[in-house]
Amino acid sequence: DAKTTQPPSMDCAEGRAANLPCNHSTISGNEYVYWYRQIHSQGPQYIIHGLKNNETNEMASLIITEDRKSSTLILPHATLRDTAVYYCIVRPWGSKTGANNLFFGTGTRLTVIP
């Protein structure tokens, strides 16, 4: 089941950075933090993931605290198209084929305001 806690909703002004927090206080040493988003009823879209270090890609940055109990997804310049539900998911790694399953929580509904 979902092992993360996220605020149910957030607003962000267009062009500003959107900082979406996630608590995963029970994360294990072998679990990655993944972020997905879902725009309206489309399929979830992968954004970024990390284990310990901060990560950045063309979509976003992921900041993971040193104790790994929380993280923040940063969309540096939010646009109206970034309005979506954002999911923070912890996922174990390992050789089990089933270990790749994703368990979604309720996520954060981000609304980008013009």
Added chain:
Amino acid sequence: EPEVTQTPSHQVTQMGQEVILRCVPISNHLYFYWYRQILGQKVEFLVSFYNNEISEKSEIFDDQFSVERPDGSNFTLKIRSTKLEDSAMYFCASYPTSRDTDTQYFGPGTRLTVL
């Protein structure tokens, strides 16, 4: 960029009828999944499939459900006798390799409406 495709985009059926939802995963991906999302609720894992067999399934995936990879490209979800509560978006996903740092890629979904 390669993508997961699903057909049909919307399926309407009568209660008690069988439905088959189809997915074409990304070529050369090895792991396949079905998820569902009831309107207004969270995305729920149904089943994972690897090496031509189910590797894990949730409590939702009861005997009414089955999955198949009949021809090496399609990945199907069959619901044998649909119920009203099966109405949902069904998402297929595929995963490239056994490397832990890869990610799942989701299809656009099939909206199933059971009347």
